[in-house]
Amino acid sequence: MGHSHSHNHSHEVQGKNLLISIVLNIGITVAQVIGGLLSGSLALLSDALHNFSDVVSLIISYxxxxxxxxxASLTRTFGFKRAEIIAAFVNAATLIVVAVLLINEAGQRFQEPPQIDSNLVIWLSILAIAGNGFSVLLLxxxxxxxxxMRSAYLHLLTDxxxxxxxxxxxxxxxxxxxxxxxxxxTLGIAIYLIVVGWDLLKSSVRVLMLFTPDDLALEEIVKKISEIPEIKNVHHVHVWQLNEEETHLEAHIDFNEDISLSQFDVILEKIEHLVFHNFNINHVNIQPEFGKCDDKDLVVQD
Structure with a gap:
């Protein structure tokens, strides 16, 4: 079995920026809760609730x-590489939950709109714009x-x-x-939260469920690999993302001849080069076969 690693190094996420955003949003949330209660503004309280969800999401992201x-370790061979995907999923789910709560409250308020201290609403919203605007620029x-980071950024941008x-x-x-x-x-804010939250939720679920990335066509990958002369058949294929920096390919490959291990290593290098430069797949795990009687379908239920 051949197994290769070709890491695509991205810039390191700055935890310090997250920490600054957390402190800013705690301050904004406290001010808006107090202001919302004093002014009677549901929009201000809904913004405070969203800001509180921001604080939670930013802490999770941090x-x-x-x-x-x-x-990585013997008990955690992948380390915690999926922690950020889980964080994105949790953050997206909280956006939707917050939105549903806001819609319910807004519906009740429509029937009897209360008197609201607009001056307090104006000044506290300006404070929130300044704090969230700075946080958005940081992330x-x-x-x-x-x-x-996109989940944290979306929380702040929507706020x-x-x-x-x-x-x-x-x-x-x-x-x-x-x-x-x-x-x-409040209703408009809630609907927007659902739209952006649902999109992020779908993306994170696709990664957690090991679905083939949207931008990759399995048939095209197999077609390209099969063009290598020594290869007879490519089957039992899996392509998934471990996280946003690592895309994995696992496949069984039938060879035309009973090749040696050293010959296989040469062909494996060709496959690695091909899938990395054509599909940005940076982890390849191949099971070589010759004359083996097994299911030759492209996708096989394990």
Whole structure:
């Protein structure tokens, strides 16, 4: 059996930025809860609840970021490489749960819009915009290459947008007495949370369930490998992501001749080079076969 490792090194996620964002969001959450209770604004309280979910998600992301750097061991041969994917899943799920709670509360408030202290809403939303805006800038770079950081970034970005909406609502309440806008904004924030949360939830579930990555076609990978002259058949294929930096290929390969181990190593190098440069697959595990009577289907139920 051949097994190769070709790591694709990405820039290291900065845990310090996460820590700064956590501290900022704790401060924003406390201020918004107090302000929401004093002003009677559900939108402000919903923004506070979302900010609290941000704090939880950022803490989860921070812990995952630390865990993923731990070395592998005899009892954990992959180490904690999947910690960040689990964090992304948990964070996405919390976004959806928070959204459902907000929709329920907004529906009740629509029937009897309460009087709201708009001045407090305006100033606290400005505070939240400043804090979340700074946090978004801190995490933006890492969010493009790391699912865990993207989940934290999305939490903060949606909260930034929510705070902008709350500010607009506060202005409309102050100058036009449109107090129903508070519930309408809460509903809009909740729907947006569901949209972004569901997309991230699906992505993290695909990785956790070892599904073939969306951007890879199994038939195309097998076709390319089968073009190597010494290979007769490629079957029993699995392609999955361990995390966002490691994509694995496992397959059984029939050879036209009963080749030696050294000959197999040469062909294995060809396969590694081919799948890495064409499909960005950086871990290859091949079981060589010659004249073996087994299932030759592309995908085989283990």
């Amino acid at each position: 812990i995952a970021n630390k865990l993923v750097k731990k070395e 933006k770079k890492d969010s493009s290459s790391n699912m865990n 930034l947008m929510a705070s902008v909406a709350v500010l607009i609502g506060g202005i409309l309440m102050k100058y036009f007495q449109l107090f129903w806008i508070d519930s309408a904004l």
